[in-house]
Amino acid sequence: MKQLLKKLSEAYGPSGREEQVGRIIRDELESCVDEIYTDSTGNLYAVKKGTGAKIMVAAHMDEIGVIVTFIEEKGFLRFSNVGGVNPYVLLGQRMIFPNGTIGTVGMEKLEDIKKLTLEKLYIDIGAKDKEEAASKVKIGDVATYYRELGEAGNRFIGKAMDNRAGCAVLIKALQEMSKTDNEIYAVFTAQEEVGLRGSRTASYRLNPDLGLAVDVTLVGDTPEAPTMDVSLGKGPAIKVKDASVICHPKVKEMLEKLADKENIPYQLEVLVAGGTDAGAIHLSRDGVPSGVISIPCRYVHTPGEMVDQDDMLNAVRLLTAFLVQPLNMQEIFPCYLS
Amino acid sequence: MLLKRLTEAYGVSGDEGDIRHILKEELSSSAEEVYTDALGNLFFRKGKGRSAKVMLAAHMDEVGLIVVGFEKSGLLRAHKVGSIDDRVLVSKPVVVGKNKVPGVIGAKAVHLQKPSERKKAIDIDNLYIDLGVRSQDEAEKLVNLGDYVALSTKTREAGENCLIGKAFDDRVGCFLLAELFKEDFALDVTVVFTVQEEIGLRGSGAAAYSVHPDMAIVVEGTSASDVVGTKEAAHATTLGGGPAITLMDASYIAPQKTIDLFVQTAEKLGIPYQFRRSTTSGTDAGKISQTHSGILTGLVSVPCRYIHSPASIVNLDDVQNTLRLLKGVLNVIAEGGISIEAATEKVK
Amino acid sequence: MDIKRFLKDICEAPGVSGYENHVGKVIKAALCQYCDEVRQDKMGNIVFYKKGNGISDRPRILLAAHMDEIGLMVTKIEEGGFLRFTAVGGIDPRTIVGQEVILYGKETLAGVIGAKPPHLTDEEERGKGHKLEDLHIDICLPEERVRKLVAPGDLAIIRRELIELAGNSVAAKALDDRAGIAVLLTCLKELERLQHTADVYAVATVQEEVGVRGAAVATYGIVPDIGIAVDVTHGEMPGVPDHEVSYIGKGPALTLGPNIHPKVGKELVRIAKEYRIPYQLEVTPGATGTDARAIQVTRGGIATGLVSIPLRYMHTSVELLDMDDIKQTGRLLAQFIAAVDRESVEGLSCY
Incomplete structure (x- = not known):
């Protein structure tokens, strides 16, 4: 798990520019799935054919990242955010561009640090002037945090755990799962951080019987944290609700029962703000019953995101169990009212 | 001049009839199919059956107001349709409703305002539309609740090859698509003039759903903020700097493929271009690219100063250069110069 | 009917x-x-x-x-068995203080929405409306039993029977x-x-x-x-x-x-x-x-x-x-x- 997560976490892949991550995932999965392909939104599909229920995971x-919008005469790069980037977190970070160019984030002179906005920041790639800068970076290039994966006991610290941790869990599940009749569409989606865009077009394309998302969630176990009952290390969380989705009660219940049966520790998650791919999937076409398995993660959207290895391993177990179980859609989603 | 005619016409979001009318007159003879949908989107198609099916979109609607109530005095209460800075509204001429009843937007004269009031922006709750009538009864004879109110400006030439007028966002796009549609490209082209963009991109998704093209190009009017007192890095676009290629906005991230398509075509044809430096606000490109299983979409805009106000400015060189770029781009697409994935692609 | x-x-x-x-x-x-x-x-x-x-x-x-x-959803069980909650849909927190609720846990439970009592709050605080995160649901059970009966994600609604008012009016x-x-x-x-x-x-x-x-x-x-x-x-x-x-x-x-x-x-x-x-x-x-x-x-x-x-x-x-x-x-x-x-x-x- 560590090696896989390290590769994924350190890979470059901001919203809209996910190809490098996609290649790593393809190499991991090529030998254990039937088909791999991409689409115009940037999603990567890995398919295990079957005759049973069609599940999209x-x-x-x-x-998240920052996009270069302007190169100044002196070679400094101005930028805007791609996804939820906090200027205070960005300050002083090392950033990396797809061609390997690195830079550091500097700040204009500021009387009051409370007035810090993205417009006051710039990236310095060590260029002497505009010309040198432009030879390394073009307007429209996107930079991400430049950070190695670190280990802290049984926990990992790094950038992009949101959501390479979820990618790692899904990859492991596909590699380790036993035979099943279910037709499984693992979709490594693009552009989630800018509005669940990849999952929207992917779920429309696939029109699955059932949808599942694997993503990270916030925790409530740090000092003065938001009020929620999710802790790091207490198992994967089964989502009840966030701002984008109220998980289908039946899917939530299926996940809970499965975790109980397999003796997998889990927590129930009510996330007050924030969304995930299930938000787009469940509203696709005439509706797709959907659920979410979340990996608890501290310090989301910083380069120091922290996840727990056991949570990830247990998420793999839960996901695998869910994907291989026989699913009779007519039985699971009858007209309950009749 | 078509651009003048289009910009002087009134078409607040939800009330795009006059614009539809002008465009139908202008383009019906060039089209194999002309139709509208339940939302009022207007479609022109030609080259049906040719290989790449391309949708070109520009929105017909403009920001404006809508009548929500009457005062006993006959003054009208209005709400904003789309996003307008309240501060540009006061003291502007308008027309109201189907019959284009003229009016002005008035507020309490500055003499009558308390010193504390004078410093504040005058918001929509303190603005009234005055038709010159003396009573509610008289007003109700002229206009109805729910009538749309459009800002009224004549389009005129100014400075060096510029136009002053209103609604360049996005009649300039409508104009460009109309000009393009009169020519022939080796493509199955559907030009869609969309409705209700300004109130949340509400027309284009349905249009893209019906057309279901292989690829789409959206043509917009976008903010040029190259004015005194702003830093160059903060200029969204520069007037006279050529067509603005969007990299990303609040609704959309441009695929590298379409950015390259615009840039390479511009460079090949020697057309000046710029990148839009702001990443805020959404466009029809966002909705279209998210329709069906995802539609490859490009977005190019004409810079426009003082956008969403009754006195905005475009540069005619920018307009012509955008037209040249679009022609070039369509030719490149027709020659197969961009891979438009029909379904899905193997990972490279 | x-x-x-x-x-x-x-x-x-x-x-x-x-x-x-x-x-x-x-x-x-x-x-x-x-x-x-x-x-x-x-x-x-x-x-x-x-x-x-x-x-x-x-x-x-x-x-x-x-x-x-609209309704309420439990987010966390606090020490003492008090329940923190979030809103499902748009709720003005000021309108739910002092309301009775029905909580759908493993059983249907009766409760009230409580807040820190006024005599423990200062003048300035009392001038302000309650925020959702300051409120809790109290189902008058010991923490141990609460943990058995209630989990994050459980729902509650305000308890209210339809009230017939003058003329043809009703409130509910x-x-x-x-x-x-x-x-x-x-x-x-x-x-x-x-x-x-x-x-x-x-x-x-x-x-x-x-x-x-x-x-x-x-x-x-x-x-x-x-x-x-x-x-x-x-x-x-x-x-x-x-x-x-x-x-x-x-x-x-x-x-x-x-x-x-x-x-x-x-x-x-x-x-x-x-x-x-x-x-x-x-x-x-x-x-x-x-x-x-x-x-x-x-x-x-x-x-x-x-x-x-x-x-x-x-x-x-x-x-x-x-x-x-x-x-x-x-x-x-x-x-x-x-x-x-x-x-x-x-x-x-x-x-």
Whole structure:
């Protein structure tokens, strides 16, 4: 798990520019799935053919970043955010561009640090002037945090755990799962961080019987944290609700029962703000019953995101068990009212 | 001049009839199919059956107001349709409703305002539309609740090859698509003039759903903020700097493929171009690219100063250069110069 | 069944967004006898289908009223067994202090919404309204038992029986939009004695309060020619300008504006006049905050209408309206439906 997560976490893949992550995932999965392909939104599909229920499992592979909008005469790069980037977190970070160019984030002189906005920041790639800068970076290039994966006991610290941790879990599940009749569409989605865009077009394309997302979630176990009952290390979380989706009660219940049966520790998650791919999937076409398995993650959207190895391994167990179980859609989603 | 005619016409979001009318007159003879849908989107198609099916979209609607109530005095209460800075509204001429009843937007004269009031922006709750009538009864004879109110400006030439007018966002796009549609490209082209963009991109998704093209190009009017007191890095676009290629906005991230398509075509044809430096606000490109299983979509815009106000400015060189770029791009597409994935692609 | 009785039953039934099945059953029991087929889609929308008299190529009309209500969801069990919660849908925290709640844990539990007592708060704090995160649900059980019976994700609603007030007025929780459901019943009943060419799909939609989610997928599945949302709107109040409200007891409010197809809007007015049904006009300058928002932009675009029942104190447990407005709205919709034919529907895409 560590090696896989390290590769994924350190890979470059901001929203809209996910190809490098996609290649790593393809190499991991090529030998254990029937088909791999991409689409115009940037999603990567890995398919295990079957005759049973058609399940879509989404894990987004994009990460947040910053997009260069202007190169100043002196070679400094101005930028805008791709996804939820906090200027205070950005300050002083090392950033990396797809061609390997690195830079550091500097700040204009500021009387009051409370007035820090993205417009006051710039990236310095060590260029002497505009010309040198432009030879390394073009307007429109996107940079992400430049950070190695670190280990802290049984926990990992790094960038883009949101959601390479979810990608790693999904990859492991596909590699380790036993035979099943279910037709499984693992979709490593693009552009989740800018509005669940990849999963929206992917779920429309696939029109699955059932949708599942694997993503990270916030925790409530740090000092003065938001009020929620999810802790790091207490198992994967089964989502009840967030701002984008109220998980189908039946899917949530199926996940709970399965975890109980397999003796997998789990937690129930009510996330007040924030969304995930299931938000787009469940509203696709005439509706797709959907659920979410979340990996608890501290310090989301910083380069120091922290996840717990056991949570990830247990998420793999839960996901695998879910994907291989026989599913009779007519039985699971009858007209309950009759 | 078509651009003048289009910009002087009134077409607040939800009330695009006059614009539809002008465009039908202008383009019906060039089209194999002309139709509208339940939302009022207007479609022209030609080259049906040719290999790449391309949708070109520009929105017909403009920001404006809508009548929500009457005062006993006959003054009208209005709400904003689309996003307008309240501060540009006061003291502007308008027309109201189907019959284009003229009016002005008035507020309490500055003499009558308390010193504390004078410093504040005058918001929509303190603005009234005055038709010159003396009572609610008289007003109700002229206009109805729910009538749309459009800002009224004549389009005129100014400075060096510029136009002053209103609604360049996005009649300039409508104009460009109309000009393009009169020519022939080796493509199955559907030009869609969309409705209700300004109130949340509400027309284009349905249009893209019906057309279901292989690829789409959206043509917009976008903010040029190259004015005194702003830093160059913060200029969204520069007037006279050529067509603005969007990299990303609030609704859309441009695929590298379409950015390359615009840039390479511009460079090949020697057309000046710029990148839009702002990443805020959404466009029809966002909705279209998210329709069906995802539609490859490009977005190019004409810079426009003082956008969403009754006195905005475009540069005619920018307009012509955008037209040249679009022609070039369509020819490249027709020659198969961009891979439009029909379904899905193997990972490279 | 008496409409007021039906309204009481459905208002008192729980049905927080995403978990509408309980109220759904009550609704189904009452509406199924006036339609030809009932089905539930994958998201939980209940579709009551009433076949038209047209021989072939019948127009399809969707009526959407949402059956979900706003509610509370447990986020965390605190020390002492107090429950922290979040809102499902838009809740003004100031309106829920001191309310009794029904909590749906492993058992149905009684509780109250508590806050730090006033004598422990200073003057400044008392001047401010409570925030949601300051409040808790107290179910008067020891922590150990709470942990056995309650889990994050469990739902609660305000306990409120329907209150009959002077004249034809009632107050209750969840009249937004169970009143709309009562309109559907009235309309379907009315249609029993009318000839209508069009097929009618009366839908009790889910998850409107969390972002008009149910109506989007229901419309996608049904593909109607016309979609009409039935919802509630703000009734008149001191301090609110006239042009921002409708009047309670003066008939349905018919919305005009870009969210509404101009011909559908006009036709509703014409029918109201023809059948002497009182009505009022409301203007919304953009997408409305109702199912109509989702319906209009489904697939290739749907001709959409919106009729609303005036109501005061929206999103509280004492929402108030006049029963007569429900009746008139139901009549209006039935007559509207009866007047729709193939030709009029085709005209909707002709601009």
